[in-house]
Structure formats: C-alpha cells, structure tokens
Amino acid sequence: DAKTTQPPSMDCAEGRAANLPCNHSTISGNEYVYWYRQIHSQGPQYIIHGLKNNETNEMASLIITEDRKSSTLILPHATLRDTAVYYCIVRVATGGSEKLVFGKGTKLTVNP
C-alpha cells in the first residue's frame, strides 16, 4: 500500500503557483520523498525528490516539513501543460530490494 495521502483533485489558475500537498506521517528517517507526474496516457515523468532539505530544480520546488511528515510540491507559474496527475511517493524497502509504490495521486487542472 502507498504510504502517502494526497487530495484527489485540485484546480489552479494559469500563471499562478500550484501548491500540491502530501502527507507521509509514517515516513522513516532514511526514506526519500519523490514526485512524479503523468500527463494523460503518457509514462510518468520524474519531477523532484528530497530527504529533509527543501529542493528546487527547473521544474518545481519541494518543501518538506521539519518533522518530515508532510511535503508540498510547488509549481511556481503553472501553465496549461502542467495539467496532469501528480504522484507523491515514499520509497518502500522490501526484502533487501526497493521499489516505488504509486498511490492514486492528485489530478491537477490548470485553468486558463
């Protein structure tokens, strides 16, 4: 089962910042938070990941709370092309190997 909780859907106006929340209250100290997005019928696209410090790249910023129980993905200036399902993932270790477990994600709709 996914170890994260996300709202099923969100709306954002074009040009405004989109802030997507994620709860991961049972995260362990050595587990990373990953964000991917999936535009309709395409393969998921990696966005960003972090452990405990805030991270920023050319696509987005990731803010992780000090207790690491939640995080927020920020798209600073959302465009129509950012409409997608956004997945927040905590890596899950099983039997010496590791895999990513995808939850249901947040469907972000950017409106003109």
Add this chain to the structure above:
Amino acid sequence: KAGVTQTPRYLIKTRGQQVTLSCSPISGHRSVSWYQQTPGQGLQFLFEYFSETQRNKGNFPGRFSGRQFSNSRSEMNVSTLELGDSALYLCASSLDSPVDTQYFGPGTRLTVL
C-alpha cells in the same frame, strides 16, 4: 541521450493468447522495472530486473513473467490472457536501483478482447 523505448505501442489480443512486450532502457541504465496501469487499480508494480536477475516482484499471478538480457533490454510476457489484463504496461529504467530516478517509457497499450 535516447529515452526509454517500448514496443509495440498498441496491441490487441484475444483471451487465452499470450503476449510479449519489449523495453529498451536508457543507455547505461541497468535496472528495469515494469508496471501495470488500469483505471481501477492505478499504477501497480510488476517486477524489477537488474543484471539479468529478477530482484523484486509485485503481487501478480505467475502468468506474468519477465526477463532481462545482457544489454539490459527487458521483455515481459503474459500468458493465457484474460480480459482484466487490458491495461497500459509501463517500463522504467534507472541506473542501479528502482529508487534511483526512474525514467518511464511511453507504455504499451494492451487490449484483450
């Protein structure tokens, strides 16, 4: 650098048949993971291969199998197809581990009639 490629992109089969899907990872990537995506169950992990060995497996029946070749290319096979196997099958590659950044291919859309 070329991305992950999957062939074929679309496939139509009938119940009882078998199917083989192919995935070519990004050059230099040694880990290949497979996922099944359906509207009802979302993205579910099938298995992961590294250096020609299955390293991790999800909760799917034995009809789902895979392999990896020495050049890291991977195939997955589904035997005795059922209607419920209709799905988008996604392949992802990463350098050494599935928790390294995974890069996904466009997927193969399988329809079982």
